[in-house]
Amino acid sequence: MDDVTTAEEIAHAEHGHEEHELSFLQTYVFSQDHKVIGIQYAITAMLFLLFGFTLMMIMRWQLAFPFRPVPVIGGLLGANNAQLMAPEFYNSLGAMHGTIMVFLGVVPLAVGGFGNYVLPLQIGAPDMAFPRLNMASYWSFFLGGIVMIASFFVPGGAANSGWTSYAPLSVIATEGQTWWLVGMIFLITSSLLGSVNFIVTTLQLRAPGMSFMRLPFFVWAQLVTSFLLLLAFPPLEAAGVLQIMDRVADTSFFMPSGLVTGDGPLEISGGGSPLLWQHLFWFLAHPEVYVLILPALGIVGEIVANNTRKPLWGYRVLVASLIFLGFMSFIVWAHHMFLTGMGTTISTFFQTTTMIISIPSVVILSAMFLSLYGGSIRYTVPMLFALAFLPMFGIGGLTGLPLGLTAPDLHLHDTYYVIGHFHYVVAPGTIFALFGGIYYWYPKATGRLMNDMLGRIHFWGSIIAINCVFMPMFITGLAGMNRRLYDGGLEYAHVQEVLEWNQFMSYGAWALGVFQIFFIFNFFWSIRHGKKVGDNPWDSTTLEWQAPSPPPHGNFSTPPEAYRGPYEYSVPGASSDFSMQGQAPGANPEPAKV
Amino acid sequence: MEIPYTVAERPDTGLNNVKLGIWLFLASEVMLFGGLFSTYVLLRVGAVEWPLGAEFLNIPIGTVNTVILIASSVTMVMAYASLKLGDFAKYKTYMLATVLLPVLFLCIKGYEYYEKVSHDHLPSHSTFLAIYWTMTALHGLHIIGGIVVNGYFWGPGSKMWHVKREMFENRVEAAGLYWHFVDLVWIFLFPVLYLL
Amino acid sequence: MSGSAEEVRKHIATYKKIAGALAVGTIVTVLASYLDVSVAIGITIALIIATTKASLVANYFMHLGEERSQWLMVSLGLTAVFWLFLMLVPLWTFSDHIGVVKTLPNANAHEMAEGEEH
Numbered sequence: 001m002d003d004v005t006t007a008e009e010i011a012h013a014e015h016g017h018e019e020h021e022l023s024f025l026q027t028y029v030f031s032q033d034h035k036v037i038g039i040q041y042a043i044t045a046m047l048f049l050l051f052g053f054t055l056m057m058i059m060r061w062q063l064a065f066p067f068r069p070v071p072v073i074g075g076l077l078g079a080n081n082a083q084l085m086a087p088e089f090y091n092s093l094g095a096m097h098g099t100i101m102v103f104l105g106v107v108p109l110a111v112g113g114f115g116n117y118v119l120p121l122q123i124g125a126p127d128m129a130f131p132r133l134n135m136a137s138y139w140s141f142f143l144g145g146i147v148m149i150a151s152f153f154v155p156g157g158a159a160n161s162g163w164t165s166y167a168p169l170s171v172i173a174t175e176g177q178t179w180w181l182v183g184m185i186f187l188i189t190s191s192l193l194g195s196v197n198f199i200v201t202t203l204q205l206r207a208p209g210m211s212f213m214r215l216p217f218f219v220w221a222q223l224v225t226s227f228l229l230l231l232a233f234p235p236l237e238a239a240g241v242l243q244i245m246d247r248v249a250d251t252s253f254f255m256p257s258g259l260v261t262g263d264g265p266l267e268i269s270g271g272g273s274p275l276l277w278q279h280l281f282w283f284l285a286h287p288e289v290y291v292l293i294l295p296a297l298g299i300v301g302e303i304v305a306n307n308t309r310k311p312l313w314g315y316r317v318l319v320a321s322l323i324f325l326g327f328m329s330f331i332v333w334a335h336h337m338f339l340t341g342m343g344t345t346i347s348t349f350f351q352t353t354t355m356i357i358s359i360p361s362v363v364i365l366s367a368m369f370l371s372l373y374g375g376s377i378r379y380t381v382p383m384l385f386a387l388a389f390l391p392m393f394g395i396g397g398l399t400g401l402p403l404g405l406t407a408p409d410l411h412l413h414d415t416y417y418v419i420g421h422f423h424y425v426v427a428p429g430t431i432f433a434l435f436g437g438i439y440y441w442y443p444k445a446t447g448r449l450m451n452d453m454l455g456r457i458h459f460w461g462s463i464i465a466i467n468c469v470f471m472p473m474f475i476t477g478l479a480g481m482n483r484r485l486y487d488g489g490l491e492y493a494h495v496q497e498v499l500e501w502n503q504f505m506s507y508g509a510w511a512l513g514v515f516q517i518f519f520i521f522n523f524f525w526s527i528r529h530g531k532k533v534g535d536n537p538w539d540s541t542t543l544e545w546q547a548p549s550p551p552p553h554g555n556f557s558t559p560p561e562a563y564r565g566p567y568e569y570s571v572p573g574a575s576s577d578f579s580m581q582g583q584a585p586g587a588n589p590e591p592a593k594v
Numbered sequence: 595m596e597i598p599y600t601v602a603e604r605p606d607t608g609l610n611n612v613k614l615g616i617w618l619f620l621a622s623e624v625m626l627f628g629g630l631f632s633t634y635v636l637l638r639v640g641a642v643e644w645p646l647g648a649e650f651l652n653i654p655i656g657t658v659n660t661v662i663l664i665a666s667s668v669t670m671v672m673a674y675a676s677l678k679l680g681d682f683a684k685y686k687t688y689m690l691a692t693v694l695l696p697v698l699f700l701c702i703k704g705y706e707y708y709e710k711v712s713h714d715h716l717p718s719h720s721t722f723l724a725i726y727w728t729m730t731a732l733h734g735l736h737i738i739g740g741i742v743v744n745g746y747f748w749g750p751g752s753k754m755w756h757v758k759r760e761m762f763e764n765r766v767e768a769a770g771l772y773w774h775f776v777d778l779v780w781i782f783l784f785p786v787l788y789l790l
Numbered sequence: 791m792s793g794s795a796e797e798v799r800k801h802i803a804t805y806k807k808i809a810g811a812l813a814v815g816t817i818v819t820v821l822a823s824y825l826d827v828s829v830a831i832g833i834t835i836a837l838i839i840a841t842t843k844a845s846l847v848a849n850y851f852m853h854l855g856e857e858r859s860q861w862l863m864v865s866l867g868l869t870a871v872f873w874l875f876l877m878l879v880p881l882w883t884f885s886d887h888i889g890v891v892k893t894l895p896n897a898n899a900h901e902m903a904e905g906e907e908h
Binding site for chain 1: 861865868869872875876879880882883885886887888889
Binding site: 639661770775785790 | 795798799801802805809812813816819820822823829832833836837839840843844847848851852858859861862865866869870872873876877880881884
């Protein structure tokens with residue numbers, strides 16, 4: 001980004017006080033500028049997403065062709081010369097795929113990347129409230145990621161007790177599990193610091209005129225997400241410390257009495273509770289899934305409003321639903337624990353809260369669909385992803401309902417149905433929204449558009465392949481195929497009929513991988529060769545499009561002011577089909593260069 | 595553009611950035627210790643037998659420590675009041691007390707830990723000892739953090755009072771809020787672990 | 791916190807009273823622990839005293855009593871609600887469960903008893 005140095009100089013001149021030139025390290029590595037940090041988060045997260053995706057592609061070989069030597073990399077995987085995948089390694093792939101995708105990929109990209117870059121711009125702020133804290137958040141995340149990746153290389157390999165790390169298995173697991181716990185502590189700390197920053201920034205640094213009801217939907221989504229991160233993560237941090245104690249100091253927080261393993265009775269005090277781990281874990285992990293979806297809903301909202309040339313339908317209802325959803329997300333967690341021996345009363349309680357929480361989700365999705373009605377739809381690449389998000393998230397959400405009801409969950413729990421459900425919400429759901437966001441805000445960060453043809457190939461290939469991967473999971477899951485079976489269900493009589501889907505899904509996964517190459521190439525190629533555009537190529541209304549592309553340090557050389565709502569598109573009587581939020585009344589639609 | 599409301603209060607929220615930030619951080623700390631208290635509750639309810647605190651812990655020592663910590667909370671709030679009255683010398687005195695009192699607390703705690711280890715009352719020996727060690731150790735880490743922060747504001751950081759007075763007062767206020775929270779946790783920890 | 795010297799002096803007078811109250815509370819809670827009551831009553835008394843002391847610290851030392859920011863109070867209120875949930879709900883799985891909870895003696899109980907003196 002060659003513009004940054006020049007912009008730096010301008011900003012320093014405007015400050016009107018002596019300021020030494022920041023070194024390369026201070027500008028690009030240990031930066032306190034939210035835009036640099038946002039890009040750091042985004043690129044790091046995308047690398048982790050690619051890594052986690054690769055782990056899955058390797059898993060899918062084992063599922064498609066169980067007990068056949070893995071090509072090319074087989075020598076690295078198994079414990080034997082036959083290049084077969086060891087079961088423990090398959091479990092590592094599974095546990096780390098989940099952990100990396102959720103904690104190192106999606107959340108850092110959605111919150112750390114998009115939130116950091118876009119939020120201050122959209123509220124008209126010069127930066128985050130605590131820039132140094134922001135930098136600390138990123139580096140804490142980075143360190144956590146290093147620890148997680150390093151865990152692959154310790155004796156016994158990486159954690160292999162699921163991303164859920166249930167005791168007592170996780171307590172007696174190999175060394176990699178301790179690395180996982182330490183990594184999680186870094187990641188949770190990063191999230192906590194970030195969430196404080198986001199909330200303070202949104203409450204305190206809004207530009208004049210930017211009342212709460214004029215905030216872009218994206219900002220509301222990030223605000224609620226930050227509250228979830230702030231209040232839900234700490235119990236898991238506590239639980240992580242307790243599990244480390246169990247592993248390292250031989251305590252029995254989660255270890256019941258009388259436990260016997262292959263090596264004989266465990267020499268511990270006992271008296272602990274594996275269920276305690278589950279409660280503390282899911283107390284976070286359920287709000288965590290709303291952390292996964294809320295920023296995506298925010299991004300889709302922005303793209304839909306912009307590409308329908310009309311305001312989002314039901315802004316107040318959307319905001320109220322976000323808040324209600326955030327609150328409810330704290331009191332549904334034990335729907336992940338229906339099969340742990342909970343009685344009917346407590347199960348009914350959690351079933352009820354789970355059914356209630358589906359209401360705001362449906363309201364938000366419906367409002368998005370309603371926003372399309374009567375719109376002048378532009379099928380830009382971001383809009384393709386945003387449009388696809390809607391039904392995909394719908395499928396994900398609807399398939400969650402039988403899981404939230406205790407009776408069908410008895411059959412479906414821990415089957416591939418669950419995997420299908422949550423992947424629909426996160427993969428063609430959130431990740432598609434994130435792709436849309438990248439195509440959408442790329443010109444703001446670089447001053448260039450990503451290549452349109454490559455974007456469309458990326459989109460169409462992905463939407464078809466991703467459905468080939470995840471739709472059959474409902475079939476195999478309903479047939480009773482369990483999760484986390486390293487042979488893909490080969491030994492179970494009741495799933496023999498659906499085994500053929502394993503190969504089909506694997507081909508889908510590898511095809512999906514091939515189509516991401518178009519995106520990766522496009523992303524880097526367009527930095528230098530993408531079509532150059534002005535500050536507002538999408539003719540959008542929100543404040544970030546008023547800043548230069550890319551914005552200089554300090555974002556706005558004159559402090560912006562919000563004069564109207566965020567989605568003033570197609571206002572009757574206006575001279576243009578959009579009025580920018582930061583444009584004084586009476587000015588023409590094209591803002592003067594600031 | 596400078597970042598607004600780092601010192602001045604924003605009119606519609608009534609807060610400056612640091613105050614809001616520290617309160618949010620404290621909210622997350624409430625949930626952190628909440629996870630540990632929840633652990634205590636679940637382990638105790640599920641236990642076949644649970645010792646009385648007095649069986650393993652020294653109540654008089656714990657009481658002394660409680661008084662020490664509450665006293666440091668009082669000196670903290672007096673330090674801040676002295677700042678508001680413009681009495682820098684008194685601030686330094688009270689702040690020094692706020693740094694030294696918890697050091698004494700930690701020494702006493704260290705002695706308690708030493709006694710435990712020499713009687714082989716390690717965390718691995720029962721869930722009661724496990725939760726006692728873990729909760730007091732995590733609280734102790736928070737005390738160390740507080741000593742470092744308060745020490746900084748007593749020592750090198752106090753130079754800011756001469757240059758940016760209001761900003762310094764805000765930061766001491768924030769440090770105070772954190773310190774009172776640490777005291778709050780102990781106000782619950784002491785009876786729960788020692789007296790029940 | 792409000793600025794004028796007069797108000798600060800009034801605050802200082804309050805701090806001294808609160809410090810006294812906290813000292814009294816500490817003594818009371820220690821004495822109460824020697825009462826011969828059931829565990830449940832003992833816990834209740836201890837928690838009531840602790841909550842009272844904590845409220846004094848929060849209200850007067852942390853100036854929550856004077857806090858006017860809605861966002862702050864709502865955030866803290868939500869924290870309190872979720873904290874209570876975290877305390878109480880996992881307990882519910884102990885009282886409402888399917889099947890009998892078997893608590894086995896530790897498989898090593900006899901070995902541990904031999905190895906150490908209590």
